[in-house]
Amino acid sequence: MKGERPIVIGLNAVIVAVTRESPRILTISGSSVSDAGAHASPDAQLDVLPFGPLDPEADRTLELSIRRWVSERTGLELGYVEQLYTFGDRDRVARSKDVPRVISVAYLALAREQRPSGSYRARWRDWYTFFPWEDWRGGQPSVIPDVVEPALATWIDGVRDRAREERLERAGIAFGLRGSTWDPDRVLERYELLYELGLVVESLRDRDRPETTVDSPGLGRPMDMDHRRILATGLGRMRGKLRYRPVVFELVPRTFTLTRLQRVVEALAGIRLHKQNFRRLVERGGLVEGTGRLDTRTGGRPAELFRFRREVLRERRAPGLGLPGTRRGRHTVDGP
Amino acid sequence: MKGERPIVIGLNAVIVAVTRESPRILTISGSSVSDAGAHASPDAQLDVLPFGPLDPEADRTLELSIRRWVSERTGLELGYVEQLYTFGDRDRVARSKDVPRVISVAYLALAREQRPSGSYRARWRDWYTFFPWEDWRGGQPSVIPDVVEPALATWIDGVRDRAREERLERAGIAFGLRGSTWDPDRVLERYELLYELGLVVESLRDRDRPETTVDSPGLGRPMDMDHRRILATGLGRMRGKLRYRPVVFELVPRTFTLTRLQRVVEALAGIRLHKQNFRRLVERGGLVEGTGRLDTRTGGRPAELFRFRREVLRERRAPGLGLPGTRRGRHTVDGP
DNA sequence: CCGTATATACTCATAGTGAGCATAATCGGA
DNA sequence: TCCGATTATGCTCACTATGAGTATATACGG
Structure with a gap:
């Protein structure tokens, strides 16, 4: 008969930021994982993604719940947030029938990196540590x-x-x-x-x-439960999103050089891009506009500072940074 | 305090089929909606999407649960299935605090149209009835x-x-x-x-x-609860998917003429396509291969019957039927 | 003022795409 | 039998997007 094993629902966040050339995610590391929810593995060493139970009354939508508790627990204010996937495999937390079945609604969120605060044991980790x-x-x-x-x-x-x-x-x-x-x-x-x-x-x-x-x-590096799978889902989605939505701009400062922007994309995509073509794509695509100001700290010739052109959202249908290989053709690596 | 209002979790299905030139979805119509779940509106006239509670023990994954209960209740064997979205707004089913909060994990599924059987009051409806x-x-x-x-x-x-x-x-x-x-x-x-x-x-x-x-x-036509919103989500996803995955082939017979295939795409996308270009896309893209056989019932010159080339899945990166306007450019209607 | 490093500009070949014209094969009736 | 209508199929053309590479510009440190 059904109904014997309880079902609980949780929220889960894959929070992405980029520092220089390192793509990062927010993890809860170390021992006191059990703060985060009732169902934690006894293993003290493993990282988890931020997660917690859903309060049925507190917020009007799930997305608002995520934003609130991430902010409460870590002090981070999230920028872009989207639902990622709902994980509900029967044995994802424990195989025992005595443990409730946990359904986790995972969200993908972007943030400019800030030091997380609060009692929660949060820290940023380069995501290639896991992959x-x-x-x-x-x-x-x-x-x-x-x-x-x-x-x-x-x-x-x-x-x-x-x-x-x-x-x-x-x-x-x-x-x-x-x-x-x-x-x-x-x-x-x-x-x-x-x-x-x-x-x-x-x-x-x-x-x-x-x-x-x-x-x-x-x-x-492994993670507890199926969190590394959740992270893999988030990373894949993030990369896909790059292609057809101007999400990178959530991860860079308000003004930036084109090289800096390119480095961020490369960090996320995990590949090197052709510099001249990247410029062309981003400039001629109307994604950015020059500010006239220069950044002289780049080493060689000073680089112009650009900003994101919001208007592009209404002009083009799917403004993103088509990574190479979108159509066919082989991708060549273009040494640094 | 949290925890007072119970949370229940349900599964929800947007099941798509195409009959001739009509895209359809499976709905549960009429009065005895309350069979389907505990939380139905008293209004007897409104359609709902197939939905039901999750049995925490029965299946290893949520997708298997969906397949099983759709099959049990309607006799339909689903082809392609993917998770669509999880709907969890606080007041989506009822505003009262006395009613549990319902989180619905919705799936998008494709089926070749068959008459639904079983006690469930299921029927196909053209989705443009709702939109x-x-x-x-x-x-x-x-x-x-x-x-x-x-x-x-x-x-x-x-x-x-x-x-x-x-x-x-x-x-x-x-x-x-x-x-x-x-x-x-x-x-x-x-x-x-x-x-x-x-x-x-x-x-x-x-x-x-x-x-x-x-x-x-x-x-x-309206639907009960937020089901029309769920349907809108499914329709949008379906159209998006068409572009980059060869999902149409789940909806047509094993062999088909190119015009028939085009009609199905048009039905889903809701626009007319340029015939010659559609052929080119689908043939030169390696999505189909001719069988040599002809279909003479088409009116004019007989049309060759084609079949889907599965191999394309490994060859190309994103084989779909790029609807026009993928890049920019205006779409013109090409009267029938 | 020269070498090095980075930024920016331009060229070229190729492939994909929207649009339309041209030809082929069937049918029903004049 | 031949013609017009109807549908299928083939092909051309202009244009744009894209991968790749070459060339020029502007800074810095000696």
């Missing part, structure tokens, strides 16, 4: 040839015929092998594949015993 | 100049200066006025604007008394 294979700014990360590809090869050869073909194809698409292009957006797909392969600590933990916290070689 | 202003296949729907535009004008002139500018801009973007292009995807934006204007019956009901069920002139 080292996602940062291609310096070329292909070494974990891929060293660890991922061999593991994929074994996995692929574990079955035959049709099934083998499917694995081959899936691995190719996810990691840009065999003539496919590396697609920065497929973050979740890659994480899930690594999870399936058992390369990611969480999958061992979920399959075997909670105590398993072996450091997998170069495969990033 | 008459969204169907531009025969040119601009008359409600827009007749009803919407005058109402927008009044609304815009209700304030001054900056605020007026903002309204002007918002209306322009949503309905493609003042040099903006009609964007088929902005379904939710338009619905919400009409709701704010009070043109849509639901907004009167929510503001005043539940008994208000006046037929608004040409502004479509």
